[in-house]
Amino acid sequence: MEFSLGVDDILKKLSDAEVHGNSIIQDINGIASLKNAQEGDLSFLSNPKYKSEVKSSLATFILLPLDFHEEPKEGQVFIKTKNPSQALANVCRLIQSILFEGIPVGVHDTAFVHESAVLESGVCIGPFSYIGSNVKIGKNTIVESHCYVGEKVIVGENTHFHPGCKILSLSEVGNGVVLNSGVVVGSEGYGFEQVGSFHEKIPHLGKVVIEDDVEIGANTCIDRARLEATIIGAGSKIDNLVQIGHNVRIGKGCLIVAQVGIAGSVEFEDGVIVGGQAGFAGHLKVGKGAKIAGQAGITKDVPPDAYLKGNPAIPIQLAHKIAVLQRKLPDLFKRIAQEPDKK
Amino acid sequence: MEFSLGVDDILKKLSDAEVHGNSIIQDINGIASLKNAQEGDLSFLSNPKYKSEVKSSLATFILLPLDFHEEPKEGQVFIKTKNPSQALANVCRLIQSILFEGIPVGVHDTAFVHESAVLESGVCIGPFSYIGSNVKIGKNTIVESHCYVGEKVIVGENTHFHPGCKILSLSEVGNGVVLNSGVVVGSEGYGFEQVGSFHEKIPHLGKVVIEDDVEIGANTCIDRARLEATIIGAGSKIDNLVQIGHNVRIGKGCLIVAQVGIAGSVEFEDGVIVGGQAGFAGHLKVGKGAKIAGQAGITKDVPPDAYLKGNPAIPIQLAHKIAVLQRKLPDLFKRIAQEPDKK
């Protein structure tokens, strides 16, 4: 990261900031964790467990919560705000606008937009992107390079498609959505009917609906529904290389970590959290707030607030207990072998 | 789904249809499951286990098998055919042609076709697609946007590449093949030879052969062989995000669900079925008709018709029995601890 930003420019973005201490350094030259920060850097305390690191940090500027009561060292500036995480996000956005030119508003010379497509104000269409017939794209949405937006796709405002996303026909994407590079939305579902020894394709005429504020990781795939809709609920965050089958319904505010696989017609209620590489068999229901550990294999409905691990999945505390006992199996068998056989 | 289609247009497509009952409604406005269908919708009975849902369905039109002997309600039309699934597929294809403009025959203005490439009649080349030197593409094949078809690739008839497929040099793709978005065919195999502490690349000069009627899911990768061919047998269906290593040979009519990983030189005989996220170590042979449960880890040859689960994989019934007994380990250890030690 190479940039230089006046501390005053930052303070302008943080309306509620209280400044403590002062420094002859007036420019921020980097941003780093408390531990790694150097003179001239901005750092931050977003998690109270790192409180003790503030004292030894070399950062010249530190974002802190209002209830942090220690005093800065000589030449150090404490910037206190109600929400240092949000303040950091604001500062990062400012730095981002300095670091990157970004993609200019309008349609790149090499892009292709179908004459029947409607782009609202502030939309960016990047190089080599294709916008199909009857597409609608809302205000300030960014479509980066090499994206495909198929027929009749509807996209909301302030949404961001990174390079190489494929949003296939009929898909509906909300406001404030982020699709990382290589995401495929609306691929054909894996549905075949066995006719003798041949597997005949079941046509998929449904669509995918991605609600507001969803973020989806690189190269993740979401299949279209057979007839109705595959739905990703508002505010859910999906990591890279995840597979979401046809007719799946993900609730609101769910977290799905990398390489999870969810087979067709599974339904997640709100707030479900799934660790990496877990898998779900088809047609299951996962209750509100349930947690699924990484690599778990789920083959039955999951009740609300359950926390499961393993394949077959069992309550996590039982799984941990069994894991400990399994390591004692060699001893157990040895001991049993030494007993006289009483049969 | 928004469309309107005269019921007569559908009947024309179903040569063997017997119509029972009648309705003042003459247009189909939607297509849905028996349970979700509304007035004006077309529904269908493809699986006999849903027979009881026919009675309560609100669908105006229902596709049924010839041996369905109940009578329609007032204002309801039963359309009986020998094979309702196939009839449904035909209707869906008709609806598809109404819902979507599709991609026009010919080469899109923004596409690039090498002068030495040969395209037969009815071929579509979508926007920003590249067709390399000495490529041959058969009749009515559709190459959608952002596809790369490398040097000397040979593609059959009626094949469909969705947006963003990369078919690398020398690959051979048959007739009636479907590649979903982001599929990579012909990537370099993962083969390295250790030279001291350095891993030297083994060049891969082989190819990938995809036989007729194969379907491959989004973002799946198939590596080229080292010298000969990686082969996907006719009629096999592969889901999204699957990894197929170099020199693998998949038999005919296999089903491979999402996120399965198959290491180099594995050989599947015909009709093998693999659940999601299962993994296969290199150089194994999997016998005809074998079934592998999701998340299984296969490290040894699998005999024909075996049904395995777990890692290490064992017969599924034994795996289920062990899973039950594992949950009893805490009790077992408690009980053993209470016994007087007889050593």
Next chain:
Amino acid sequence: MEFSLGVDDILKKLSDAEVHGNSIIQDINGIASLKNAQEGDLSFLSNPKYKSEVKSSLATFILLPLDFHEEPKEGQVFIKTKNPSQALANVCRLIQSILFEGIPVGVHDTAFVHESAVLESGVCIGPFSYIGSNVKIGKNTIVESHCYVGEKVIVGENTHFHPGCKILSLSEVGNGVVLNSGVVVGSEGYGFEQVGSFHEKIPHLGKVVIEDDVEIGANTCIDRARLEATIIGAGSKIDNLVQIGHNVRIGKGCLIVAQVGIAGSVEFEDGVIVGGQAGFAGHLKVGKGAKIAGQAGITKDVPPDAYLKGNPAIPIQLAHKIAVLQRKLPDLFKRIAQEPDKK
């Protein structure tokens, strides 16, 4: 593979070659393993364990090590070199240049290179590729079709991006690197802070650094760091569909097989080897030379040279022992049930 290559052309590439025997065949028409080779083919002995296959091989030409002391059959030619593997690689490269036209030096008519980008001599930019502002690309590097190289990306010499790679802004890629099709470098990390029931995105301003001689498989994703760098160490080889989270540091000479998932801030020391589909929870350290079996789930630090398997992961020998004993659990429970209860 269809080609014909004079044996003399090959001998010119192998400066230290000793030729034994002779044949009226002067052209090589194929290249195959000792077992599969036919008359007119070139074969090779790279692994001593196949030594016995030399005798029965039908290959006309065989690459052998200097210490191979048997004599060729009539009409067969032995070509002895210090390093037959390397000799084979040289020959394969020669065949490659005959089999494929390759991508010509320069910028393809359909590509777009920003005016501020600097391309050194011998660089190839393929069709529909985009090179962003302030990008630098070193000598003889090949960027194939449909690649995106974002703002301020720096790429070394003799590097090869296969079709459809997305190298996002700020990334640094070394010399002799190979990225297979569909690789994403620099996607946003999966980092969110919970604010009430909402998950707020943590901005990611960091970058990805890929050191020299790294190879990365198709559709693999590497997330950018939050503030600093995600690093892939020199000579490491990563297979297809692998997930590498933000702030991960992979050491030098590591081997990571397909579909492995590595969560944020994990650190691998040098020479770590990971089997397919294994997963790593965040913030772990994996010691030098450690081996992790396929599908293992790592949730704790791994000491150097450990060899672990399973989830939770345990030393592989213990894992094998437990796997054997688990299969005896049905017998154990049966036997215990038959004992008189001594409680």
